[in-house]
Amino acid sequence: MRRTVLVAIFALLAFCGSAFADSYPSRPITIVVPFAAGGPSDAMSRILAERMKLSLGQPVLIENTTGAGGSIGVARVVHAAPDGYTVGFGHLGTHVANGAIYKLNYDLVADLEPVVLLPSNPMIIVSKNAVPAKTLPELIAWLKSRPEPAAAGTAGAGSGSHIAGLYFESTTGVKLQYVPYRGTGPAMNDLVAGQIDIIVDQLSNSINQVRAGTIRGYAVTDDKRAESAPEIPTTDEAGVPGLHMTLWSGLWVPKGTPKEIVAKLNVAAVEALNDSNVRKALENLGLQMPPAEKLTPESLGDWQKAEIAKWWPMIKAAHVSVD
Ligand code: MLT
Numbered sequence: 569m570r571r572t573v574l575v576a577i578f579a580l581l582a583f584c585g586s587a588f589a590d591s592y593p594s595r596p597i598t599i600v601v602p603f604a605a606g607g608p609s610d611a612m613s614r615i616l617a618e619r620m621k622l623s624l625g626q627p628v629l630i631e632n633t634t635g636a637g638g639s640i641g642v643a644r645v646v647h648a649a650p651d652g653y654t655v656g657f658g659h660l661g662t663h664v665a666n667g668a669i670y671k672l673n674y675d676l677v678a679d680l681e682p683v684v685l686l687p688s689n690p691m692i693i694v695s696k697n698a699v700p701a702k703t704l705p706e707l708i709a710w711l712k713s714r715p716e717p718a719a720a721g722t723a724g725a726g727s728g729s730h731i732a733g734l735y736f737e738s739t740t741g742v743k744l745q746y747v748p749y750r751g752t753g754p755a756m757n758d759l760v761a762g763q764i765d766i767i768v769d770q771l772s773n774s775i776n777q778v779r780a781g782t783i784r785g786y787a788v789t790d791d792k793r794a795e796s797a798p799e800i801p802t803t804d805e806a807g808v809p810g811l812h813m814t815l816w817s818g819l820w821v822p823k824g825t826p827k828e829i830v831a832k833l834n835v836a837a838v839e840a841l842n843d844s845n846v847r848k849a850l851e852n853l854g855l856q857m858p859p860a861e862k863l864t865p866e867s868l869g870d871w872q873k874a875e876i877a878k879w880w881p882m883i884k885a886a887h888v889s890v891d
Contacts, residue, residue, distance in 0.1 A: 602641025606753025
């Protein structure tokens, strides 16, 4: 008798879970962006959300939950209900570097379910126009000649722009004074205004300002020029060989989110990435689409683990203080 009751209870739970997933989504979905509006994470999320809502049949809203290099926004997702209505946007900084810098109250791998890998882009070294340098070697010489370290805008300790700055320091010997913002959108406003000196920024965030001539671009951290910015040399061409960094992004949901719901979100994101208007908007920002075979949830999970293994030793060796 007892066994029969238990079997019936498990069957009912399975039915409810399946029925819940079948009816998903029945209300708006929130994508939590861990950086301020106006930056590259925010821009990509809004472009994708506009197209994902067509596939999901519900509004897809953007919530900017900022601070601590993006780790506050990630925590918001980790502790949300695993029901598919709270989705986290993140990237190399938030879902790899943060784990090497902060004492997080969550595990970046164990407490999240990967949904899909999103487009990536190289970083670009940019400065305010008042800097008296026209090439990367001239910029490096200027940075080294200063009595005080130059002010480098970032999106906070552990953000992509911060990790890129550390990497730039370690490969060139320059010293930077980091100025944290809630995202590289606000940091860019201060760079254009001349309030800070440089940013090692996502190409997608700087490309339009470089094109407009409101800031100066020196090199992209890649071994090939960006198709959307062919006039910008690579770091290899500009005299700093091997300074390569690609900032990739992705979507995650809380651990325990039903697989059927993860699959529905994955399909909606992939349909957005395959939409010609979305691709055109993202590629115009210098973003590169992930290959089709990398678009499964498992691929993002494997990629994140590989990137943790790659970057944590360098980041930990930098002994970054977040106090
Ligand atoms: C970063 O530097 O981590 C991001 O570019 C910040 C942002 O998206 O605003």
